[in-house]
Amino acid sequence: MSKRNWLVWGFTLSGIVLLVGFPFLTPNNYIMHVSIIAFFFAILASSWSLLAGYAGQFSFGHMAFMAIGAYSTGLYSKFIRLGTAPTGICTPEIKIGDHWLFFINAYGDNCLDIAKKTMPVGTLIYRLPPWHGIILAAIMGGVFGVLVGGLVLRLRRTYLALFTIGFSEIVRVAINAEIAITDGPNGLQLQPLFPNGMFGFSAVDKIPPYYAMMLLFVVSMLFMYWLTNSRFGLFIRSIREDEEAAAALGVHIVRYKVLVFTITSIIAAVAGAVYAHYVQVITPNILLIAQMSLVIAMAVIGGLESLLAAAIGAIAIEFMLELLRELHIGPLVVDMTTWRLVFFGLLLMLTLRFWNNGLLYPIIQRLTRRGVAEETVAKRLAGQEGDV
Amino acid sequence: MENPTIFYYALLWIIGWGAVGGIVSPRIYARKDLDVSQAGLVGTAVGAAGGPISLLPFWYFTPTLNWRWIVVPSVIVLGVFIAAFAKADPTNFCVARSDYLTTQVANGLVMGSIYGLMALGLTLIFSILGVVSFAHGEFYMIGGMAVYYIGTVWFPGLNPLFSIIGAAIITFLIGLIFEVVFLRAMNTGQVERPGEYAILVTFGLAFFLQYLVLALVGANPKKVPRFVQYPDITFPSGAEAPLLTMNVRTFSFFNSITISSTRITAALVSLILLGILMWFLYKTWTGKALRAVSQDRQAAAVTGINPNRMNTLAFALGGALAGVSGASLVQVFSWVPWVGVLASARSFVIIVLGGMGSLPGAFIGGLIVGLVETIGAGCIPDPQRATAYIPAYGMVILVIVLLLKPTGLFGREL
Numbered sequence: 001m002s003k004r005n006w007l008v009w010g011f012t013l014s015g016i017v018l019l020v021g022f023p024f025l026t027p028n029n030y031i032m033h034v035s036i037i038a039f040f041f042a043i044l045a046s047s048w049s050l051l052a053g054y055a056g057q058f059s060f061g062h063m064a065f066m067a068i069g070a071y072s073t074g075l076y077s078k079f080i081r082l083g084t085a086p087t088g089i090c091t092p093e094i095k096i097g098d099h100w101l102f103f104i105n106a107y108g109d110n111c112l113d114i115a116k117k118t119m120p121v122g123t124l125i126y127r128l129p130p131w132h133g134i135i136l137a138a139i140m141g142g143v144f145g146v147l148v149g150g151l152v153l154r155l156r157r158t159y160l161a162l163f164t165i166g167f168s169e170i171v172r173v174a175i176n177a178e179i180a181i182t183d184g185p186n187g188l189q190l191q192p193l194f195p196n197g198m199f200g201f202s203a204v205d206k207i208p209p210y211y212a213m214m215l216l217f218v219v220s221m222l223f224m225y226w227l228t229n230s231r232f233g234l235f236i237r238s239i240r241e242d243e244e245a246a247a248a249l250g251v252h253i254v255r256y257k258v259l260v261f262t263i264t265s266i267i268a269a270v271a272g273a274v275y276a277h278y279v280q281v282i283t284p285n286i287l288l289i290a291q292m293s294l295v296i297a298m299a300v301i302g303g304l305e306s307l308l309a310a311a312i313g314a315i316a317i318e319f320m321l322e323l324l325r326e327l328h329i330g331p332l333v334v335d336m337t338t339w340r341l342v343f344f345g346l347l348l349m350l351t352l353r354f355w356n357n358g359l360l361y362p363i364i365q366r367l368t369r370r371g372v373a374e375e376t377v378a379k380r381l382a383g384q385e386g387d388v
Numbered sequence: 389m390e391n392p393t394i395f396y397y398a399l400l401w402i403i404g405w406g407a408v409g410g411i412v413s414p415r416i417y418a419r420k421d422l423d424v425s426q427a428g429l430v431g432t433a434v435g436a437a438g439g440p441i442s443l444l445p446f447w448y449f450t451p452t453l454n455w456r457w458i459v460v461p462s463v464i465v466l467g468v469f470i471a472a473f474a475k476a477d478p479t480n481f482c483v484a485r486s487d488y489l490t491t492q493v494a495n496g497l498v499m500g501s502i503y504g505l506m507a508l509g510l511t512l513i514f515s516i517l518g519v520v521s522f523a524h525g526e527f528y529m530i531g532g533m534a535v536y537y538i539g540t541v542w543f544p545g546l547n548p549l550f551s552i553i554g555a556a557i558i559t560f561l562i563g564l565i566f567e568v569v570f571l572r573a574m575n576t577g578q579v580e581r582p583g584e585y586a587i588l589v590t591f592g593l594a595f596f597l598q599y600l601v602l603a604l605v606g607a608n609p610k611k612v613p614r615f616v617q618y619p620d621i622t623f624p625s626g627a628e629a630p631l632l633t634m635n636v637r638t639f640s641f642f643n644s645i646t647i648s649s650t651r652i653t654a655a656l657v658s659l660i661l662l663g664i665l666m667w668f669l670y671k672t673w674t675g676k677a678l679r680a681v682s683q684d685r686q687a688a689a690v691t692g693i694n695p696n697r698m699n700t701l702a703f704a705l706g707g708a709l710a711g712v713s714g715a716s717l718v719q720v721f722s723w724v725p726w727v728g729v730l731a732s733a734r735s736f737v738i739i740v741l742g743g744m745g746s747l748p749g750a751f752i753g754g755l756i757v758g759l760v761e762t763i764g765a766g767c768i769p770d771p772q773r774a775t776a777y778i779p780a781y782g783m784v785i786l787v788i789v790l791l792l793k794p795t796g797l798f799g800r801e802l
Contacts, residue, residue, distance in 0.1 A: 058587045155794050158520050162736040166783045177776035293595035338603040345596030352589045
């Protein structure tokens, strides 16, 4: 194995070891919380960079798909219950084995509360486990991804950007307005990610959600890496560079655009669902355009055309946002809650203008490519130009 | 609604047959070796208007298509839709009271003219730079904030005309600086993939401006007093049903149409500005140069117009138009740093509806969107929900346009 490969593997391995071992280094709840949120943003930023940086499709509705995922699982755990006896009034009511599945009505009196008075003593009513909701979130993200993508990806690139901003606003308005279903601006309550705890940790501990979010992050990164290094990755990059040329060479451009849009929507929806179960209350504010801007700033400042750079950018910026919350200048404490975002907005524009590849990508490239030049020179000297 | 099933069946009928017409007609035209470019659109309209009764003869004769084939069926569809609504909900104010409906329509046109002015700025930018400015709503927001600070905080009692001019100058300068620093690089080859760069950098500007204003002025809603204190006038005076009754709060035309005075002022401001803009674009050298660049960049450059300077001018002017529409609407709504988000989403709908880059399209699109929003908010039975969903009506228009005619009403071919 060449020197370069050793370096790449070394970095990857030490990265994973760091991620796994991090909770043991700092068993601090606050830092754990920030790390979980950082992973969440890293998933969103890297999947957005797959969509925008690799495929060149600028969607501003990524947070809308995240919210669709979050609300799918939230509504699933709000409205669906499993019981050992039929209620008789909830409709529809489905018999599964010796259990009944109830759909609680959104309008009027809660049918389950009424039924509890007449149900036989000892009847058990369960909530379904969160992972059901997360699977549902993936399906819903995919369905909406196909619908939105199919509608606008046939058209010019700008239309996608225009449409997704509107779409995201509509989702927000709808969640705000349908208070009976979504609890509106008050926020929808969810059950914790691990309702019964995990490995001896209780439901409120931060360690299990940390590993869950980290696992999701690592799995989605590996999946996206595999995608970008396959023929699929080649196709979507060819679409980014020149749609007509790609079509002329036989790439079915609409199909691949819709496909990459759907895949990234599913990833965003799953991330949203896991996040929702972690924070346990979600409000329509999670899909404000400002949140989307933050994800874009993370991806661009990290490096739009590299999944890893976007993810590291997201993690770095999330930690920096937390550090910059208050600025201590001697005895003076300056509240930076808004100004830090002004700073990142400016940084986003300047990065786009002056550093096309982002701020972190060149560093990552330098680290992973170190030794390439020496290798090439050594091979040249040895007279093996043909192999280079 | 009293009997909503009628309405829903009518809607289902329209959508179902429209889809059938839209999908099948192009294939029939293609099989007969005719021009298919309009067949989908006309097929949808004909199918939605008459269902199988009109579709079968249409498919059999496959007439040569012109604009009448779009307009006539669309009017029929609208008629069927309205009739079904009236039948389903006869007690609705929009159906039972004509003065209510005319008031809604008048309000829609008034708001639409202001939306049109804002969208005009966006479409001007697009026609010359080929860029959709995602920060357009932020210019609108800054225009309103500038009026509040100039007229209410810094110089209380100043004539509002000066605050509007001040707002125009501030937004113009922001647009100018941004174009020179960030967008000019697109034409000099300093950035890779200029199209993507433009989308992202204007979005970045929106993010930056929104938080900058939030950090500077805070999140409390700002309210500006009405610009013009209209006197109490009844014309003709003493009549039982006067043609015009005017007071500080409202205008009443023909004793039935009521519009609040702040909206009238805003619409007047926007119409005056529209006049000035038209004069500028069609009568002055610079305006003609701008239109020349939008038609053909290279040819304009050959005749001695500097396209880069026109870019700067167009972006700054577009920003100022949004700023002025914000400045004239700040007395109507209360103003927070994120009012721009909905305003820009609405402008996108308008320019797609009117056709990207078409100036008359933007204004007419603005009127249509204004009408749809006010009538939707006024006529949908559940009032609370009807107001909450105002942004959604524009999106319905957007989806219909994207499905049927992505080039919009007056758009150039893509």
